[in-house]
Amino acid sequence: MKRYYDLWLARIKSLLKATQGRPVALAVLFALSLLNLASEWPSNLARPAFVTTLEQTLPDSFKSARQLLFDQYQRHYPRMPGAQPVTIVEIDEETLASVGQWPWPRNRLAGLIDAIAAHKPLAIGLDIYMPEPDQTSPDMVAGNLPETATALAAALRALPSHDTILARSLHAAPTILGAAALDHAAFATSIDLRSAPILLHGADPLPRVPRYDYVLASLPQLQAAAHGQAMLSVALEQGVVRHIPLIMGLRDTLVPSLPMEMLRVATGSAALDVSTNGSGVQTVGVADVQVPTQPGGDIWLHFASIRSTLGRYVSAREVLDGKVDEDRIRDKLVLVGLTGAGVTDMRTTPLGELVPGIEIQAQVIETIVEGRFLLRPTWLKWTESGFIMGVGLLLIWYVPRRQSRLVGMIGAVPKAVTVLGLCLHLLNLLCCFYIFIRFGLLVDAAAIFIILSAVMGCFLSPALLHLQEQTRLEAALTQAPSADQDGAGKAPGT
Template sequence: MILKYINTLNHLVNELIKVFQHIRVSPLAVGIGLLIFFCLLHLGHMPFANSFIQRIDALTYDLRLRLSTESALNRVPPIVIVDIDEASLQEEGQWPWSRRKLARLVEILNKSGAAVIAFDVTFAEPEENPVDTILANIPPEQSTLQPDLTGLRDVLDADQIFANIIKDKGIIFGYLFHHDTHFEKGVIKPSNLLWDETIDSLPNGLIMRGYTANLEKLTNNAAHNGFFNVFPDDDGVIRRSPLILEFSGKLYTSLALETVRHYLGAETEPLNIKTQRVGNVDVITHILLAGKSIRTDAVGQINVPFLGKAGLFPSLSASTVLHGKITTDLTDAIVLIGTSAKGLADIRTTPFQPAYPGVEVQATLIHGLLNPEILPFTPEWSDGAIITEMLLLSLLMLWIYPNLKPSQLIFIGTILLLSVILFNIGLWEKWHIAITLFSPVLLVSTTSSFFILHRLLKEHSTRQYIHDVFGQYVPREHIKRLLENRIALNTDGERHEMTVLFSDIRSFTAISEHLTTQQLKRFLNHYLTPITAIIFDHQGTIDKYVGDLVMAFWGAPLPDPAHAEHAVLAALAMQTKIQAMQDEFKTLGLKQTVAAGIGINTGEMNVGDMGSEYRRAYTVLGDAVNLGSRLESLTKYYGVGILVSEDTVLQCPTLAFRLIDFVRVKGRNEAVRIYEPVALRQQLTPATNEHLVKHQQALDSYRNGQWKIAQQQLITLAAENASHAQLYHLYLQRIATHAGQVPDGWDGSFTHHSK
């Protein structure tokens, strides 16, 4: 059915090409139309494509950033991170730590010469006073101790101790604003900001609804506070960060900005905001800080000047600082206290890596504010520059393209494309100007492609020849996808991690003996057609049919990152389909139920065009393939429909599995765990979950040599689950065989001596 669809579609394409060959299309008119289209697209007049364009622009921005990182970090002034890392949590205990410990940390850092200490954490909850804890649990007969204990409350107030320590030590506390909730906790202090006095309202900025801040006594004793919000783009990647946010009619500054202000000694000077009137709104253009001009976007954000992957800034584990083992010179340093521990959830996605500590984002912002010349920015004139660039490119292409051959078109088009890219990268490298690359690149690519296609329509026979050549090496159902996705197929042979599936009808010989030749043919066709469709629907490739056996694999020729998951889902769908077809099989003359065993394994396999000069096939070979075949043959022994290896299970996080055995199959010395897939985790019922827990407990008891316990558990399971009674009776037979004695060297494995 699929092959019929592909052939019909191919015929339709051929007919359309014949029609277009007779249509007079003016390349000049098409070129002008493309220019107008892409200008409108760039200016945002086509909402259906805006999100797509923004996504592509973000990816090109990330690529430029990764290709142009600074060779060395500016070490003046030093920015040092004191990291509450996994080692610190293990050494000092889980977060939150006592404020006494944090006070000691601040004292050590201050004595070591730190100029400014900024906390990328929030202290919104008071620490419980030990006096209150004792009073709440003191017996009535000890009530005479209450006055003495009450007098100690202030002495043992950890929050007050912390507040006293941070006073006059240049401490900056961070806090968090909320977009969509009016929740307010703690105390925040507004910043000293100035802007054009002729403006009646606040400059345009991002408006927050609520906040989670620090305790009042901490905020009042700190040098200042600042928010540490960084807002990801739609794809979840951090590229920009606000320096100013609006809350309740006032403007507040970021943690990074306040840290730099205090480091530069400008904390007493008003922060000057430069604005520009755009329509009816006053937008922010610059922030003046201690003689430095920092360009922002219209709402006070800057592009984060990432320098590379995490780890560029000097870092000290918090536990080593607390123990006085400081290996980095902190004289006049800016010290950021934050966390890289995954359990504390301050991990961000950046253009360089998906797990980037939030404290390093703050360090990067501070570095950029101290060195504003490295901050990427998008100028106000960027749209006009892009439109002019596209106009000049279109005029050049329409002038020279009509007279070029296809090979020349490809060459010149590539040169123009590289020129556009290099020009864009040059603006970035020299002046850190970030303007869109997508629109001019797409214009050059599309216009060039149109002229190339216009020249190649008469060479369609060559494309058909290529189609036929590919058809000799890969399954024809994949040819169209390979051509559409432009995936290079290496038929010489490669080694990849892939997943292989074997499916075989049980007792097929007995079934076939009761069928005529025509009945057998109809049965196999009726059986293999939906099974093949399921494999194709799950992105698999049919390797071969051997009678009733079906061999398929995932991961080639089309790459499939989820090859293991697709194979298991296909197997589950195959079993469901076979059960649903029982009535149809009876109409074909079958007198018994049709059941199939399926084996699946994931591992390194050789894939390619293999065979002799007389017959070749695109197939997979290797030990991992053999194990998949062995697993299929074991399904009947265990009375299950599907068996998969542990390597497959590890790549299927969305699926639930039932451990079946720990076995050595014929031809392999190493024991492997084999499983039966149950269903998607989200589809599991409470009863199924309960059964899986009991099942695992029984097998654990068996492997641990606790055979009396295992025996009782297995008997109960066999009674409760008739569908798996064969499996549980196998284990009971093994226990009986050993007469209740655990053999020497017992590891719970079982060796199969036959295929």
């Protein structure tokens, strides 16, 4: 076994020494660049079969490093909220302890909406699904009464159902109902949603946006009463929410997300505008607001720390008791959702914080209103790839030249080259971080670091091997005279 190991090691050494390591460096540069491109293939290009195979063979090769880097950008420079256009009316543990466990009878939820609407919000978005009739409605209770209670049953059936009461409240206020996007059929799912129209400017974006076959929506009676319908979906990558779709596909129909639909209702617009080109979705707009998106119709969200947004939360109990400050709701975009333990969905942000799902919807609205977007356009990926190839080819041409100063430095002080490389990579990281802060662009410094480090490694290895052999030779030459002297100093016959 050792013999084969020594043989392979000798071959690798000879390969690295061949033409000063240029062939190996070229192979490494092109292979890693292709792998990096495959991990984030530009949407305006048809994906070749070998790229798909490469991505499946080596999944998350560069994607994980890229995501962790972008998370670090945000952790070191989180968004600081300016204005606070959103108020979250939370059905928290205090409210549940006072009013009753969830789910509430729909007439009680109607009372909460009426109480919010009394303070004149711009829009009310409900992160609540109601796909089944309320079983506590008078007519439902009447159906469970014994036959001897005929008069009581008739009196109960004469009363409006709780769904009817809620529908009236939804119609009287600028409300938007959320619906859950699903890939599979389940109990109470449907295949359509009464959403507002979306006006297209360009090619059909359906092939590029997230598409779902089913939706868990509220009852048709409630959908008809509300002023808007929206799909709720977040893209999870390794359990972290990094970007949010602004539009999605429900089978062959485009539907809006909750933040965009709330802005549409708040501005009194009849439809959303979606602009596309060959790369995919470019902007999603409503009224005079145009949101630049990724080709898939989503945005990278620049998160604010939950510690800086706690002021937007109002307990539903305070609203029901009439103790809320009117300025907390008037002319605000109000989100209603569950935050009580055991009844809410918690999500992890790039900041490492666990927040209620409704907080993410609030941050999307806040980001759009402030106009502070994170962008990773298609051209940026090409720019990164061009930079990596250009610098990589320059290194391959310059470093192995015997008269180059870098080769002399490697031979003289190997550790200095390591320090120089670290300094250059630190400069690369700082430049990318500055671009993030200044322009909101997500530059992949991780791929630049990994690929160019691998290219430099192809030259450092043969240089270090040569240095090691030279050191051994000098040691052997140093030991040889001392051996001769020892032999000459001995007396004959000893």
